[in-house]
Amino acid sequence: MTHRERVLAVLRYQAYDRLPILHFGFWRETLAKWVEDGYLTSEENERWAEGNPDDTISKKLGFDGGWASGFHPSTHLFPAFEARTIEEFPDGSRHVMNAEGVVVLQAPGATGIPAEIRHTLVDRKSWEEHYVWRLQWNEDRVRKAHVRIRDRLVPFDEGGLEFLRKDQPDDFVGISCGSLYGVVRNLLGIENACYLQSDDEALFDEILETCATLCHRCVEWTLQQGAKFDRAHFWEDICFKNGPLIAPEVFRAKIGPRYRKITDLLKRYGVDIVSVDSDGKIDALVPIWLENGVNTMFPIEVGTWNASIKPWREKYGKGLLGVGGMNKVAFTRDRAAVDAEIERLKPLVALGGYIPCPDHRISPDAKWDLVRYYCDRMRETFG
Secondary structure (H helix, E strand, C coil), X not given: XXXXXXXXXXXXXXXXXXXXXXXXXXXXXXHHHHXXXXXXXXXXXXXXCCCCCCCHHHHHHCCCEECCCCECCCCCCXXXXXXXXXXXCCCCCEEEECCCCEEEEECCCCCCCCCEEEXXXXXXXXXHHHHHHHHCCCCHHHHXXXXXXXCEEEEHHHCHXXXXXXXXXXXXXXXXXXXXXXXXXXXXXXXXXXXXXXXXXXXXXXXXXXXXXXXXXXXXXXXXXXXXXXXXXXXXXXXXXXXXXXXXXXXXXXXXXXXXXXXXXXXXXXXXXXXXXXXXXCCCCHHXXXXXXXXXXXXXXXXXXXXXXXXXXXXXXXCCEEEEEECHHHHHCCHHHHHHHHHHHHHHHHCCCEEEEXXXXXXXXXXXXXXXXXXXXXXXXXX
């Protein structure tokens, strides 16, 4: 079987010859460390990119590929804000305006998510002046987007569409459907997004509708050109360790129907695997996604809350699929920890409709030899 055939077989509860071995990419710092340690060349590091089917790093480690690959029409600000430094400080830190119009703190050596200082989007005036026109549909959002064909990036209208029109026997090809709330949260900030729901509900709804309409149009136009996909994927990141960053009842009422409009479109074009990427404890949002056509949870962060597909499957049935849920902390420990994690995964794989995958990007404290050992043991265990 090909990699594509294996992934589709698992997620459709069909027979397969062995379990696909997936990852969710790497921190750039991880790859740089592995170059220093001699496991990778600088060229391999520079050539790595998400969705590259010829990714030599994945092959060296033993992975079949990554889940997060796919075609990404531009559903964000178009054009983006020009990134620029607002203020510099004696310790080397800076306040920087990012591509979303948010001023963030950049500290020397920091690699995590930067602290937000202030937002450009604060009211209707700033919405209409800076954002509405940046969130309108035009064909260049798709035409100028790139399709990754092996180790080449090809524009959609210069060969990419021809690739996507064909049945790709070896490649599991997905389309990004954008974000229906995560981007809104980014533009407004968590607190501002919460306040706006009460202070100006009409504006909150208008922002949601503008972003959702753009996502729908990007997906619709792409499919109308004859492009074929094995799956569709949303990005959100709208939960933290204790639960959602939006009230579930608001999410169900305001976001759910907008998901349904897109998933109904996908269904008409034969796309039956629809995943969502949201970090954190997603339990309260899982039923809302399922109700509205999103059937695959990813990356199922184990975290301190011990997320697992098992209780969701028991509650919602076989219609709920999953990718992720492998506790990548094992990569920082020893072989015994990796073995124990694989033992924990065995009954979850036996449920069907589930593919283990490290529960986020592999971090710099991961040991190369343990990641390789994991891939080898997964093949021995589920081959």
